Each structure stands twice: as C-alpha cells, then as structure tokens.
Amino acid sequence: MANEKQFCHDYLFLKPKEVGFVDLILLLFYSNLEKLGFIECPEDSRHPNFRRRWLIFVSVVAQKCLGFLRKPMAAVGYLIELWLNLLSSNGGLLMLLINLLKGNLVIPDRSSAKFTSFLGNIDRRVDLDRSIQPNDRRYYPSLSLMAAKLSYENEAFINNVVKDHWKMEFLGFVNFWNDFQKSYSTQAFLLRDTKANPNVIVVAFRGTEPFNADDWSVDLDVSWYKVTNVGKVHKGFMKALGLQENHGWPKEVDRLSDQPPFAYYTIRQMLKEILQKNKEAKFILTGHSLGGALAILFVSVLVLHEETLLLDRLEGVYTFGQPRVGDEQFGEYMKENLNKYDVNYRRYVYCNDLVPRLPYDDKTLFFKHFGPCLYFNSCYQGKVRRCPLDIISLLF
Known part of the structure; x- marks a missing residue:
C-alpha cells in the first residue's frame, strides 16, 4: 500500500x-x-x-x-x-x-459463435439500423450502441457479427489483467469501419455483467484517489483500466513477453499502430455501464500522459448507462480537455437505470456526472439534461 x-x-x-x-x-x-x-x-x-x-x-x-x-x-x-x-x-x-x-x-x-450471453438472449438484435447511414450524425452513436451491446458476447460471436452482419473488420478481442484483483477481469474488442469516411476504429469495453458480483462491487465501491491537478477518481474503475499496483500511472510499462496485458497500455499501443497506417482514420470509445466508465477514463489517462496524437484522432466517446467516475474538479478537467481536442462526449441514460446513479451523489460525497446527459424515459422519449440525475437518498 x-x-x-x-x-x-x-x-x-x-x-x-x-x-x-x-x-x-x-x-x-x-x-x-x-x-x-x-x-x-x-x-x-x-x-x-x-x-x-x-x-x-x-x-x-x-x-x-x-x-x-x-x-x-x-x-x-x-x-x-x-x-x-x-x-x-x-x-x-x-x-x-x-x-x-x-x-x-x-x-x-x-466459446462458439452461436452461444449467446444472458443479455444477448434478452435482446437478440445484432444488425445495424439500415436507415442510419455513415453521413448521418446519428451514425457514430448508433454504431457505438451496438458495439457496447456486442461486447458482452464471446470472441467468436463478436467476430461473426462484425464480419458477416456489419461487413466490418474485426481487429481483436482481449482479456486484460487487473493488477489488484490478480485476474483477467477487463474485456474489450476493436473493429474498423471502412464504410465511414474517414475510416473509424471502435473500441468497446465490456460493462457490468448481471451475474458477476465483482463487477457490481466495483460499481458500489466509494473508494477513490485524488490525482494531482486532475481531481478525485473512482479507484475500482482505475484498477480495471490498468492502474499499476506499485507505480500508479507511469506513461510506459515494461513490455515483457510474459507480462499480462493491461487495458489502457495495450489498447493505446494498438491504436497507435493502426492509426499510423491510416493518417485520416479516427477512433471512438464506447461502453455500457462499467464499460462506459472505462471509456471516459481512458481519455483522462491519455490527457494525463499528453498523448496529443491520439487525442487529435479521437472522434468521440459514447457511453450508455455510465456510472459516476469522479468529482466536480475531475469533471471540469475533462470538459476543458474534451473541448480542447474537439471530442464529442455523449452520455446516454435510460429511465430508472440504477448504474448511472452510482456511486451515490449527495452533498456528503463528491461523485458527479459531467457533460450533457441524453435521457430517455420509459416511453423512449429523449431529452437533454445538464443537471445531475435525482436519486433516492440512502440517508434515512
């Protein structure tokens, strides 16, 4: 410690x-x-x-x-x-x-392409909305939504959907190491959409699995770090992203052949290699629930490490049911840098979803959302909300 x-x-x-x-x-x-x-x-x-x-x-x-x-x-x-x-x-x-x-x-x-997760059985849609074309402003959020949904499936299923249904290039699915849990508990996959102009790389983080107690524990944890000049950030999400147990967030880590992959460092390197081959391509970060938290925190570490080349190529961050990840200072820090690099940040929330209301937010604790919230009620009617979501108080 x-x-x-x-x-x-x-x-x-x-x-x-x-x-x-x-x-x-x-x-x-x-x-x-x-x-x-x-x-x-x-x-x-x-x-x-x-x-x-x-x-x-x-x-x-x-x-x-x-x-x-x-x-x-x-x-x-x-x-x-x-x-x-x-x-x-x-x-x-x-x-x-x-x-x-x-x-x-x-x-x-x-492990087969026909095996579907619990969430995949609830919603069996795998095809993209054909009425939304790449030149439509709704295209990136729509693609991000389906990628975030697909992230809960196994590698073979994802590969099949990306290649055969979406006609895109599957770039890989990786299980990432959590240095604190000592397990491969973070997952993400990458794809390349060549139909969009410019080409876009999508990074989708898997979120909170319904029957995974460890995922729910991370969402409910109120532990935090205060990073200098950044603000207070949720500890559990940082761990899942690749925080080093002994060194915090060094800009580089030793890349030994037998070293397990960490989410932030591995994805950052993959993006650099892919984007160097296509000078016009952009990339998108997305995720549902816990995956949404990892997506926006990925950007915060890029800023912390001054990864200007990647930040200039980041088109947007689209999260769905994302929990709170930091305090008000962190929110201001992120808004300033998202504006600086012209990054679209959209946070989608459905009705009474519990996860966006975690960790608790009242005048006692500091966890705050930031940026516009695209809120949809139970009738799927949407509106933009810029104020924090109300919650049921846990204080008597």
Whole structure:
C-alpha cells in the first residue's frame, strides 16, 4: 500500500474483505477511523461526519454481501445462460424434448459463435439500423450502441457479427489483467469501419455483467484517489483500466513477453499502430455501464500522459448507462480537455437505470456526472439534461 500512497496523497481505500461486525458498529458510532483496519485514509481525513460514515457503511455492507453471493450468482448465471442456449440450439422447448428423447440433444459450446450471453438472449438484435447511414450524425452513436451491446458476447460471436452482419473488420478481442484483483477481469474488442469516411476504429469495453458480483462491487465501491491537478477518481474503475499496483500511472510499462496485458497500455499501443497506417482514420470509445466508465477514463489517462496524437484522432466517446467516475474538479478537467481536442462526449441514460446513479451523489460525497446527459424515459422519449440525475437518498 505504501507505493499507492506515493501515487496520491489524498485517498480513501475500503477493504470489505477485512471487515467484521464489530468494525461496522464502530464505523457508525465512532468518528475516528484510525483503528478500523478495513479503511485507509490520510490522518487529516480520519474523522468524517456521520453522513459520510453512513454512506461508507452502506458501500461496505453491499460489497460484503456481494462477496458472499459471488459463487451463487455465478452459478445461477451459468445455469440460466445454459438453459437459454439449450432452447435456442435445439429449436425451442418442444424440439429440445424431442431431441432429448431421441438422444440427439445439442449441447451448446460456450466459446462458439452461436452461444449467446444472458443479455444477448434478452435482446437478440445484432444488425445495424439500415436507415442510419455513415453521413448521418446519428451514425457514430448508433454504431457505438451496438458495439457496447456486442461486447458482452464471446470472441467468436463478436467476430461473426462484425464480419458477416456489419461487413466490418474485426481487429481483436482481449482479456486484460487487473493488477489488484490478480485476474483477467477487463474485456474489450476493436473493429474498423471502412464504410465511414474517414475510416473509424471502435473500441468497446465490456460493462457490468448481471451475474458477476465483482463487477457490481466495483460499481458500489466509494473508494477513490485524488490525482494531482486532475481531481478525485473512482479507484475500482482505475484498477480495471490498468492502474499499476506499485507505480500508479507511469506513461510506459515494461513490455515483457510474459507480462499480462493491461487495458489502457495495450489498447493505446494498438491504436497507435493502426492509426499510423491510416493518417485520416479516427477512433471512438464506447461502453455500457462499467464499460462506459472505462471509456471516459481512458481519455483522462491519455490527457494525463499528453498523448496529443491520439487525442487529435479521437472522434468521440459514447457511453450508455455510465456510472459516476469522479468529482466536480475531475469533471471540469475533462470538459476543458474534451473541448480542447474537439471530442464529442455523449452520455446516454435510460429511465430508472440504477448504474448511472452510482456511486451515490449527495452533498456528503463528491461523485458527479459531467457533460450533457441524453435521457430517455420509459416511453423512449429523449431529452437533454445538464443537471445531475435525482436519486433516492440512502440517508434515512
């Protein structure tokens, strides 16, 4: 942890795996956090008011519960996806029963181009809207939406849709390493749209999977770092993007043959190589839920590293159901730089979606959205909202 403290001097780290019942009681009734082993913060921040301690309490309890539910949630998700794909692979319930009796039951392969995720079974659309052409101002948001949706599928499925349905070039699907979780828990894929003029590269980050407790824990976490001259940024999202456990955000990392890929550094290098071959091409960042947070934070690290060549080629960032990623200072920092590099940033929110309202936002905590919000109600009627979304208070 010492190295993390060198990266930033102001921070709040929650460690729900280390919390006990007595710790939670102490958190509510004692303002001195110094003796609580599951919280780390600077000495001058160890006496927060009750409202802040209550929100920390809610976050820790929620993450603790999700920790207990990790395996049951994964098992339920696995069985639901298997059942839905059994039905589709065998032609429906009746044919499934007939095939079972005949001994011809088709068992779906989870890595095949025909296997569909839970979200993919809910919404089976894979084709782009043919009424929206590349010269239409709605084209990039529409393409981004479908790419964000497609990111939840396996590599073979994505490859098939990009090549056979969209008639575009599939550039790769990668599982990225999280240096803190010690697992390959971040996913993204890249495609090239040659129909657009200029050509556009789309980077789509996978978002919060419905039955992945770790993803939900990241969304509910209120831990943060304060980056100098940038502002406070959500810790969990930074980790998923490729924050280095021992070094923070160095501009370069050692590229050893046996080193696992980190999302930010790997995608940045891929984009540089692709864009160098086509001097006119642009690129787009997109994602749904957690993926939307990674998309906009990717831009923030590009700015931090002064990657001017890439920022000049960034057409836009289109996120869907994106959670809050930082404080008001971070929002102003991002708005200034998005305007500087003429980057389109659009944040789409549907009705009462929970994720855009996380982490909690009230006068006690700092998490704030920034930029215009394209809000759609339950009747799919849209309007632009520039004020924060209202939430149900968690404070009594």
